[in-house]
Amino acid sequence: MEKIVAGQIKSYDPPTIKAFIEKGFQETGLSITGRVLVKPNLLSGKAPERAVTTHPVFLSALIELLKDHSCTVCLGDSPGYESLERVLKAGQYTDMLTHLGVTIVPFTKDVIKRIDGVSPYHEFLFGEDPGQYDHIINVPKLKTHGMMGMTLAVKNTFGFVRGFAKGRWHLRAGIDRALFASILVDIHSIAMPSVNILDGILGMSGNGPSNGAPSELGIIALSRNGLALDDLIEQRLCPGAEHPVTECARMNGLLTPYEVVDLGMPSVPSFAMPPSCATDWNLPSPLKKALRAIMVKKPKGNPKNCRLCGICVRVCPSHAVSIRNDTLHFDYSACIRCYCCQEMCPHDAIRV
Ligand code: SF4
Numbered sequence: 001m002e003k004i005v006a007g008q009i010k011s012y013d014p015p016t017i018k019a020f021i022e023k024g025f026q027e028t029g030l031s032i033t034g035r036v037l038v039k040p041n042l043l044s045g046k047a048p049e050r051a052v053t054t055h056p057v058f059l060s061a062l063i064e065l066l067k068d069h070s071c072t073v074c075l076g077d078s079p080g081y082e083s084l085e086r087v088l089k090a091g092q093y094t095d096m097l098t099h100l101g102v103t104i105v106p107f108t109k110d111v112i113k114r115i116d117g118v119s120p121y122h123e124f125l126f127g128e129d130p131g132q133y134d135h136i137i138n139v140p141k142l143k144t145h146g147m148m149g150m151t152l153a154v155k156n157t158f159g160f161v162r163g164f165a166k167g168r169w170h171l172r173a174g175i176d177r178a179l180f181a182s183i184l185v186d187i188h189s190i191a192m193p194s195v196n197i198l199d200g201i202l203g204m205s206g207n208g209p210s211n212g213a214p215s216e217l218g219i220i221a222l223s224r225n226g227l228a229l230d231d232l233i234e235q236r237l238c239p240g241a242e243h244p245v246t247e248c249a250r251m252n253g254l255l256t257p258y259e260v261v262d263l264g265m266p267s268v269p270s271f272a273m274p275p276s277c278a279t280d281w282n283l284p285s286p287l288k289k290a291l292r293a294i295m296v297k298k299p300k301g302n303p304k305n306c307r308l309c310g311i312c313v314r315v316c317p318s319h320a321v322s323i324r325n326d327t328l329h330f331d332y333s334a335c336i337r338c339y340c341c342q343e344m345c346p347h348d349a350i351r352v
Pocket residue numbers: 301305306307308309310311312313328344345346347348349350
């Protein structure tokens with residue numbers, strides 16, 4: 001049976017984090033050696049206290065431990081719209097990674113990966129080949145997500161898809177969260193992390209994944225199985241909400257029973273989910289489409305915060321955002337409610 005080791009760490013104290021991860025490796029029978037690729041959440045260049053990205057101290061503790069295990073450590077991701085170099089600098093990672101001798105890997109290759117999985121698609125273009133490494137170590141940040149409810153271990157491996165190519169998958173899935181969830185599950189299966197280590201010490205609630213409220217949750221969790229880890233966190237933090245990714249895994253027989261080694265993981269009864277709305281009603285297609293257009297929350301601009309930088313225009317996969325006469329416009333008939341605009345806006349100027 002899969003094991004999840006879950007605990008409480010109240011602050012970014014390197015020895016405590018390192019000790020927890022070592023304990024997690026022991027409990028789950030993991031032996032990590034060789035060439036490893038660490039895949040954090042590096043969505044955009046934000047300071048650690050914004051809780052958008054995996055905390056640099058969390059990563060340094062993990063990397064030190066991997067070095068103790070004589071691993072050769074690489075680290076990479078494909079940020080939303082900025083270069084990896086810029087994200088690392090803004091997030092205060094660069095000096096630490098240089099000091100620890102980590103090889104930086106921007107996910108900018110064109111690697112075709114094939115799978116006969118749970119989505120209707122069988123070919124995915126990755127920015128890096130996970131098969132080149134002895135181990136993939138997935139290090140997600142615990143955050144809310146406007147479209148998918150939460151972003152945890154499975155959603156974090158979507159970062160293997162190159163920057164703007166992510167938008168193409170949003171466009172294909174459109175407003176169908178179940179379809180997008182199946183795409184995420186397939187991508188996660190291809191990436192196949194050896195272990196998933198969740199940074200929820202400082203997580204994000206509310207209007208995530210970029211502009212929510214940083215929340216001192218004190219949660220850390222580790223599992224070889226990302227689907228199980230996501231399910232545990234969702235059940236503990238927001239059991240009443242819809243979780244399309246784990247639902248997809250459950251329906252396809254991928255979410256198997258698991259054992260929790262609970263080292264004191266806190267409960268967070270007041271955890272705030274994003275104000276999104278379910279879209280997967282069991283109705284005939286035309287009716288469903290019409291209802292979705294009315295009922296699914298629309299992204300809305302906040303002119304007070306908007307600096308007209310144009311990032312939302314660039315990332316919108318359905319070209320539904322434009323800037324005219326120094327004002328942001330949404331074409332809601334084209335909008336597929338993927339919330340990429342809200343996710344990528346650096347100035348908290350889009351709400352759902
Ligand atoms: S809404 Fe955000 S991303 Fe879009 S133009 Fe304004 S500041 Fe830039």
